[in-house]
Amino acid sequence: MVMDAASKQVKGMLGGLGVTLKTMFRPAVTVQYPHEKEAPAPRARGVIALLEENCTVCMLCARSCPDWCIYIEGHKEKRPPRREGGRERTVSVLDRFDIDYALCMYCGICVEVCPFDALHWSPEYEYSEPSIANLLHDMEKLGEWEATVPDPEPLEQGAEVKGKK
């Protein structure tokens, strides 16, 4: 009885050494960040991009944001009627649309609640700033992110593809 307890102990000690030795000869998993970069998943929630044309200043996103980090100002303008002869349309136009990424918790409620599809997710993540004030991205910056928004990738088979994206 004592012998197999002792042999179990010795096997336990050597087993551990075996694992570390085995891993030593396996390739390491680290990615050398500044030189090699791991592409984030297309769906990753890196930064929110704004498509200015779609926005009608309905304030739904600013209102439903739990962190109160979206600041919007707009004004109303007259626009020529779509069909000639129709009456003139008054349209709200964005003056200021800031998202304060220092407060944002990337929950995605604003992207989801926007009825006019003006906000999209982009997997971009390299926008850290030396001073926290620059994390307040204004309209142009959010517009620039629009270029990095991936087009919606296909869904797994068995998924029911609805009309909307």
Place this chain on the structure above:
Amino acid sequence: MTLGTRPAGFDVDPSLYRHLADAQVNVELDTGDMILNLGPQHPATHGTLRLVVRLDGERVVASDVVIGYMHRGYEKLTEFRTYPQITTLINRIDWLSSFANEVPFIHAAEQLMGVEAPPRALYIRTVLTELSRIATFVLFLGEMGLQVGAITPAFYGFRDREYVLNAIEAATGGRFHPNFNRIGGILTDLPWGWIAETRESMRKILKSCDDFEDLVVANPIFQQRTRSIGIIPAELGAAYGVSGSNLRASGVDWDLRRDGKPYLAYNDLDWKVWTHPDGDSFARYWVRLQETRESARMVLQLLDNLPAGPVMAKVPRIIKVPEGEVWVNTENPLGEMGYYVVSKGATGPFRVKIRTASLSNVSIAPWLLRGVYVPDVITVLASLYFILGDIDK
């Protein structure tokens, strides 16, 4: 200036929010012993837990746990938020298995509204819950080794966690805070090729569980350090409200996925609840290792027979939950997590009682640590496996 009544000119006296070090400590001071402060900044406490320990030499005479350094006041916040906003908040309570936090709350809201998520959504929710369980347990398997002194397992733990987090990020968009659950289903379906990728990472997880078995469980030094250390008797554990793997390691065959009210897709799976008779730190490590393997097999089963169909039930745009109360508790990786939701028909709940597992799991620590050596204090705390956000809510 008491904060209870709201004065007219509202100025906040900042000094009231300073954390005074002299928390009322329930440890009588007498000359003989040495008071040692483990925490709030200490490598062994998973975050800001402060353990005031009275030592006689290296043996603990009495200990008192001081918590609250991470208190964010969730139950107060839920009274000022609508349902979608709350789901984004509550997955920050137990940030290791954040998807698993959302499931009971969404289930509670669905029960009150009488809505049922389609089967495919339930399956995907179960897969993601089990993935977050694996992510939490794999970190524990490495972390426990670190607390007991072996540096290498911790890196294996983090390496395996990456496989699972990448899978969660590919499906939900967020590695840590997925925010993927909606009342009535989930946001969108899985991306193309996700199932094959996840199967591959499950194979890696199963292989690395064997590594942990050889490197840590079979190691006689680890066994010497953890066997019969911090034994929790079954009935006292239940009376303290200890739940999850900690209680199953004391021989209690009780797992809410099987014994609680049926939720998600656990009834369609055949899986085994692992228990261990001893109830010591070794048993807790062993049970969590077997549960990691069980979860990996469950994920493979779920992915094999994932039903086709929609992922979102018919739910109005502005969600108003009818009046009523409901208690839903699920088997989270750290133990039983439950929400007692009281709703009065508004877009947000009236009162949400959040029952987290770690609060009760740690409340047994002062009882457990009597007459224990200092190194074993760290082993017992590590084997209870709590998350500070879970304790302090």
Place this chain on the structure above:
Amino acid sequence: MTLADLDIGWGWTLAIKTVIVMGLIPAGALVLGYTFLLKMMSHMQSRLGPMDPGGFHGWFQLIGDGIKFMQKEDIIPAGADKRVFKMAPAVVVLSTFLMFVVLPGGPDFVVANLDVGVFYALAVSSLSVIGVLMAGWASSNKYALLGSLRAAAQLIAYELPLVLAVIGVVIQAGTMNLHGIVMQQADGEIFGWGGLGNPFILTQFVGFALFMVAAQAELSQPPFDMPVAESELVAGYMVEYTGFRFLFFFIGEFGTAFVYAGLAATLFLGGWSVPFIDADDDIMNFLGPGVLFVKIMLVAFLMFWARFTYPRLREDQLQALAWKWLIPISLVNILATGALKVAF
């Protein structure tokens, strides 16, 4: 061509030898630290370790660390006992420097070829206990005090198996002079065949195992790193040290590992001798250090391999292991060696 016949007087030879030793220890510590602590440990944990500093595989990392420590602020805690606090790291490193005196790199490549070489080395190695106690007590920090008391108990408890393990070798070699031990291993033959020489590891494998375990404990490396248990005592007796004082401890730790590996290589693996070359002629003065270095790296690999794999023994288990297991086994080993020595 030995230093002796360079008629430059004993003053100069002493100066040259001191410079060699003062240079050798930090270099040895850096090499050991870099290859094992940085590169081997990281590959064992499936990561790459430092790659950027110094271009190829981050070789500059530890030198950079050294410079960083030099320019760090030298903080001495308010409640500390200033003089003792400042002297402690010096005493710890002193024992390492003294042990290098007897380590032979070649027939004449040794600082002082003492006849009581082994005895002197083991006696000097226990000096570090005093340094550790001074550090723990002077830092007026509860964690440091606990760490140093643990260190004292551990180092003294493992002094005994260390010495007893070496006695087996001394009995077999018949001399305590390290040079003599190496010669014994180089010229001895196993059952008449002298080709490979007779490294004592073959006959004294129990002694070698005991020596390695005891050396691991002397260096307070896992599975015996209770004094520096980072998950309980944060950094044990080193917790209050910053800047170059901490550098002393770091060099002390890896320098002592280098010396113990050297001692183990000399006692059990035949020091600088190589099987087919006569161990005594002058060529070995140049070849010897290289051979000894390779053997040191071999032994150090074993030490660090255990260091990165095993968890930490608790204090009382550690003592029980020493008193109940290691010392009885070493006594039996001495008995057996003595009996065999008399028989053959």
Place this chain on the structure above:
Amino acid sequence: MTDETATAEAAPGPSAESTALLERVTAALGADAIVESGEACGDLVVRIAPDRWRDAATACRDQLGFDYLSFVSAIDWMPAPTLSEEGSGDTSSPVQPKDQTYGVAGSAGRFQVFARVASTRVPRSGLTLKTDIDETSPSVASWVAVYPGADWHERECWEMYGITFDGHPSLRHLYLPSEFEGHPLRKDFPLLAREVKPWPGLVDVEPMPGEAPEAETEAGEAEASE
């Protein structure tokens, strides 16, 4: 796939298990201890007379076999004085109904302590107990003697609601710093973060020059978000 739980609150009468459990509770505690009982989505909720609160605990643990204590907490039924009537236009937090209504199994006053116990041996078993706390001197018997796990829960409840638990070994702060005044979870305790910062959701769209004044767009926006 919650099959047998009653979907809406007004289910056709409590389900079979709840009635059976209610009988066992009445048998164990005696009918006078139970003030009222009801069912919340399939779970039995029983309101116990305040003075029988500790007997209820001992009965649950010994006779009814509920060895596991899930939690002990409290509810403040007073409707919160919402901030929005101060005209800040803040519609981000939900608007709760103004009248003070009580949940399942009713309540005698503003405060109620409620606890949840379960059994680790019997699957799908569990019971929610409630008791009333009078507002003037909020106190109730402590469960620590029966369930040691209640110690921290009661400390949290004392600190958040101001309900003292007689017989508790050491009622002191659990989460909040030791000199914190006030009981945060009471409905009349303000949530500071929301008062200090102005609400960004305020509509800031200047009307066309010469168009209708501000009030019109304000009303238009407000009901859009309801």
